[in-house]
Amino acid sequence: xxxxxxxxxxxxxxxxxxxxxxxxxxxxxxxxxxxxxxxxxxxxxxxxxxxxxxxxxxxxxxxxxxxxxxxxxxxxxxxxxxxxxxxxxxxxxxxxxxxxxxxxxxxxxxxxxxxxxxxxxxxxxxxxxxxxxxxxxxxxxxxxxxxxxxxxxxxxxxxxxxxxxxxxxxxxxxxxxxxxxxxxxxxxxxxxxxxxxxxxxxxxxxxxxxxxxxxxxxxxxxxxxxxxxxxxxxxxxxxxxxxxxxxxxxxxxxxxxxxxxxxxxxxxxxxxxxxxxxxxxxxxxxxxxxxxxxxxxxxxxxxxxxxxxxxxxxxxxxxxxxxxxxxxxxxxxxxxxxxxxxxxxx
Numbered sequence: 001x002x003x004x005x006x007x008x009x010x011x012x013x014x015x016x017x018x019x020x021x022x023x024x025x026x027x028x029x030x031x032x033x034x035x036x037x038x039x040x041x042x043x044x045x046x047x048x049x050x051x052x053x054x055x056x057x058x059x060x061x062x063x064x065x066x067x068x069x070x071x072x073x074x075x076x077x078x079x080x081x082x083x084x085x086x087x088x089x090x091x092x093x094x095x096x097x098x099x100x101x102x103x104x105x106x107x108x109x110x111x112x113x114x115x116x117x118x119x120x121x122x123x124x125x126x127x128x129x130x131x132x133x134x135x136x137x138x139x140x141x142x143x144x145x146x147x148x149x150x151x152x153x154x155x156x157x158x159x160x161x162x163x164x165x166x167x168x169x170x171x172x173x174x175x176x177x178x179x180x181x182x183x184x185x186x187x188x189x190x191x192x193x194x195x196x197x198x199x200x201x202x203x204x205x206x207x208x209x210x211x212x213x214x215x216x217x218x219x220x221x222x223x224x225x226x227x228x229x230x231x232x233x234x235x236x237x238x239x240x241x242x243x244x245x246x247x248x249x250x251x252x253x254x255x256x257x258x259x260x261x262x263x264x265x266x267x268x269x270x271x272x273x274x275x276x277x278x279x280x281x282x283x284x285x286x287x288x289x290x291x292x293x294x295x296x297x298x299x300x301x302x303x304x305x306x307x308x309x310x311x312x313x314x315x316x317x318x319x320x321x322x323x324x325x326x327x328x329x330x331x332x333x334x335x336x337x338x339x340x341x342x343x344x345x346x
Contacts, residue, residue, distance in 0.1 A: 011249060014296070015281035018288045019081065025287055026082050029270075030092070033073055037066035037099075041213055048209040056212045063213075064220035065268045071100045071225060072270030072286055078108035081283045094186075098193040101166050101218060105186035106173045115282055118233065119251030121319070122243040126175045129157075129230055131240075133319045134332060149329060152317040157230070162222035224269075231310045232257050232275040235303065236325050252279035257303045259310060276302055 040063045047055040076082040077093035090104070097104035114127030124131065132140075132148060140148065150156055171191055173183035202210045239255030241247070259273030266273060274289040277299060284292065293300050305313070316326040320335075327335075 011253070011280050015277065015284060015292065018292055019281060019283040019285075021082055021084060021285045023083065026285065029287055030070075030073055033066055033069040034099075037063055037070060040066065041217075044213040045205040045209045048206070048212055053208075053212055056209070057216055060213065060216035060220060063217040064224060067100065067217055067221035068224050068228075069268055069270050070096055071102070071221070072272055074100060074102065074104065074107075075111070075272070076270075076286055078104065078111055079282045081285050094190075097190050098197060100221075101190070101194055102170055103173065103183075103186040103190040106170070106176055106183050109176055109179070109183065115279065116248075118279065119239040119241060119255035120243055120246045121240050121321075122246075129226075129234060131234070131317075131319055131326075133321055134327070134335065135321070137318055137332070138336070149317075152329075154314050158223050158227050158314075162226040163219045165226070166218060166222040228259070228269060228272060231259055231305060231313055232272070234316055234326060235305060235310075235313050236316060236327075237303070238326060240319050240321075240324075249280060252276060253302060255279075257305045257310075258300065259305050260300075261307055265307070 040059050044056040044059040044063065047053075047059065073082060074093045074096040077089040077096070080086050080089045082092065083089050093104040093108070097107070110127040117123040117126075118128075121133070130148075130151060137145060137148065151161075171187065173179075173187045176183035198210060198214075201214065205213075233255060235257050237254075238257075239251050241251070253276050256276040256279045257273070258276055261269065261273050270286040271289040272278070272286065274293060277289055277292050278284065278286075281292075313326075315328040315330075317329055318327050318332055319325075320327050
């Protein structure tokens with residue numbers, strides 16, 4: 001973190017000035033996200049009707065980009081930051097949740113837990129990417145180590161895992177099953193609306209079009225979304241601390257990255273790369289985040305990750321409490337050679 005960065009509570013007070021949403025701007029951002037997505041889908045369905053399957057699949061790439069952007073709108077709605085009205089936020093989020101296949105109220109709850117516990121080693125789990133410490137991994141038996149290594153493999157973490165998460169796991173209120181009836185209502189209602197939408201599209205455009213347009217879009221958008229979430233918190237000098245020394249503002253600023261993407265990708269991802277600011281002021285609409293960096297340039301280099309540098313984060317898998325950094329399995333083996341018997345090297 002920059003030595004000039006203000007400490008708690010100054011940042012939360014400073015950023016409160018950016019929390020007021022603009023109704024015309026919010027409506028425009030929804031139109032700029034949903035409009036192109038629907039137009040691209042229409043073109044892809046026409047292409048599939050004429051047997052141009054390759055074009056339909058190709059159009060899934062820009063469609064996935066706009067799906068991600070629409071998900072960022074849903075994300076902001078979950079923080080009640082997109083509209084002044086709580087009801088407007090919630091119902092907009094629920095409608096978008098049908099397109100993103102994400103039960104809004106379930107996700108809002110789990111994401112709130114993520115914000116409340118980010119960087120807290122004693123409260124990991126709900127809403128997070130599973131992360132073990134070096135000591136925890138070392139204590140596991142061989143088969144559980146293997147399972148964790150498979151889970152953290154890029155093919156699983158950014159390929160198979162996101163598809164499973166959005167298509168299968170989110171059909172149930174996983175992690176919230178004992179929190180009353182509302183998570184079940186959210187999940188089951190979303191499932192019913194997804195089914196109605198799928199049947200309607202299949203009937204109107206044909207099932208091949210649904211399989212070649214919507215599913216590839218969702219799979220690619222899910223992978224992009226999980227990658228963004230990963231990079232926002234899983235970088236070498238991120239922040240993890242035990243509950244006794246955990247500080248929420250330090251966790252926000254030090255444990256969240258500034259993913260400094262090229263301008264087009266920054267726009268497509270709804271400025272979610274300005275994640276350290278978002279974690280301090282989660283009620284700031286995404287379209288106001290650039291203004292924060294403009295007005296407070298000392299934040300620009302806090303945990304800054306370029307697109308190229310972010311790719312090196314993919315192999316980081318274990319939190320080393322001794323050195324206060326994320327390390328790879330290869331680095332773990334080097335540590336193990338020096339500190340543990342040969343039988344511990346897995």
